[in-house]
Amino acid sequence: MSISPLAPATFPDLPAIEGVTFAAASAGIKKADRTDVMLALLAPGTSVAGVFTRSATRSANVRDCQAKLAIVSEGPAAILVNSGNSNAFTGKRGDDSVDALCKAVTEICGIDPARVFTASTGVIGQRLPHEKIIAKLEELHANQGAANIGIAAKAIMTTDTFPKAAGETIMIDGAPVKIAGIAKGSGMIAPDMATMLVYIFTDAQIGQSDLQALVTAHTDRTFNCITVDSDTSTSDTLMIAATGATGVDVTDNADFTDALHSVMLDLAHQVVKDGEGATKFVTVKVTGASTDADAKTVGLAIANSPLVKTAIAGEDPNWGRVVMAVGKSGAAADRDKLTIHFGETLVAEEGWVAPSYTEEAGAAYMKQENIDINVDLGLGSGSSTIWTCDLTHQYITINADYRS
């Protein structure tokens, strides 16, 4: 698989987060020569929060993490992730695998099983060979290092074409506070792979419930605003760990919130840029809606429309399909109040193509790698921004021709 044309030029320099160490290993879940397990250890007192898929068929690991986040503890914690097998739709055996993994981490690393958070990503419906992972735990424990986050980012990849990471360092009360995150995801579901994982670490100090509220709010404007193919994975997991090592309290701190949002948005954009078959990065901005919720509904209708996405793949300024998607969305809309711009180019207004618009201008705009579709509904002040990619032959090749 060649690297996505939308991939960043280089892997970012990430700040080391005091209180967090990482290691990766090859357990033989994926191909023998690739790392496929990562273990992160978190210092005592770390606040851990998370956001998970709402799927009714979510994996055993997701259910286990959700239950554990409700437990308050000051002890050390661990995050154990494997790629190559999702442990989703594996019945009672899936629950047994999670329990076995947590028990082994407790034995080898001395961490309360209630503080061990696991995730599995890869093929659906095959038993997870958890004994292979357990056989690597001693090695993972021995090799822990604060600088190993890039190695961890690679170990959680499945069909990703590049490892995804983002970081920020900000000054709060004269002290540096650091945030570093890694993600994997390539389409909402890669071929048989159950999918997006995000881990973010910071040395800031913040209570668990404040951290949970913060990450929930910002997920709604970052990861919940990206779409590749409208499909939802059974394993989507986003976790954040605040070690408090700096002693800097960031509760209700606007600078920290902005920096966290920036890291989350950067990671979310990288997931879209590694979308299966993607050749264009598309920003759909909807303004003038009756409510923010309506704006998001319209934005998702445009971003998920196969006809809009194929038009972008074909570099076709097919604004009629944007009109269609607005109309079908179910949100309040009025044909004659709708204004559509492609980038700066006014395309349609007052229920009609704009007199100034030319197909040549539209076609020239569509040749860019970054496409902005701006829709103003002219009804109120609700707004939302959604990010997506185009729908190409390569998507069909990856997903239909997978076995051939």
Added chain:
Amino acid sequence: MSISPLAPATFPDLPAIEGVTFAAASAGIKKADRTDVMLALLAPGTSVAGVFTRSATRSANVRDCQAKLAIVSEGPAAILVNSGNSNAFTGKRGDDSVDALCKAVTEICGIDPARVFTASTGVIGQRLPHEKIIAKLEELHANQGAANIGIAAKAIMTTDTFPKAAGETIMIDGAPVKIAGIAKGSGMIAPDMATMLVYIFTDAQIGQSDLQALVTAHTDRTFNCITVDSDTSTSDTLMIAATGATGVDVTDNADFTDALHSVMLDLAHQVVKDGEGATKFVTVKVTGASTDADAKTVGLAIANSPLVKTAIAGEDPNWGRVVMAVGKSGAAADRDKLTIHFGETLVAEEGWVAPSYTEEAGAAYMKQENIDINVDLGLGSGSSTIWTCDLTHQYITINADYRS
């Protein structure tokens, strides 16, 4: 464009409906050598009912028809349809075109404008050259014939690869009652084409409000249960006209209801079979849901999933993607109560792949042209059936490479 591999072998023999005549003409809206306008005239006393797109950006013609159906009239009626231009998103000019067309039909055919129902299908956002249609009205009026329904079916085609029609003759109280219908549609939206049109005619006698209730109820189980690409057109129109020429009252008649349902379902299936790029006809049957509405939600989530549709295109028995679609649908579901069959083959049950299932059996099943995906949720007695097609390279070619 070659004919869909799923097209029926022959155009059906349709019964002539007393009280309805048809004519078609070439007005030059589409290519010069193709018919692109059809006029149907309906005898006095005909009940007319209809179901339309719910799009907020629906066309001027749709809005006009919706307003007119509320008017009770015993006079003759007319249906005028052009292909090649959808008159959608054409602003105030679109309303003017509809008014001009209705006025011209009144002058030439002597029909109250409140009883003239128009539809336009084709390119979005270009002014409808209604004067070209008006110039053909004398010819359309002069050439009316009861046997011309097949000619009418051809005149309303846009990117359809075959004309769509279905008919039934049933005996009620010893008298033959006939139903004949025509449809166009090829994907929810063909390239720039705004889309599905259906016209059904019968010589049965039934009041307008009863006819409306009947067609609304059966649309929910036929045309509202098909999906090609989850997109919704700005022009979808289904109209039914009951001339009453037989004098046979079919109010609350089960035989008539069954026959009408059969005609509607046959036409709906033909639209799916002409879905853009379709190579497989897929029936998704959901049972055991908490409610019928939940069953439909699950069925549509499966039928609209790009990952399920590409797997079918690739003849890949990828049941994990069906599990994913059930989970994301939002309907009540329990992993461990879910049972999935591909045709007669048990694939998954009790939260796990079925012990009897083999990939060879699944792969062999997927080679068929007609694919049945049967999902039982094991929760209640709600059920629904959805029909769709696969998502192929040809869909991308038609919709992305349209300009090249």
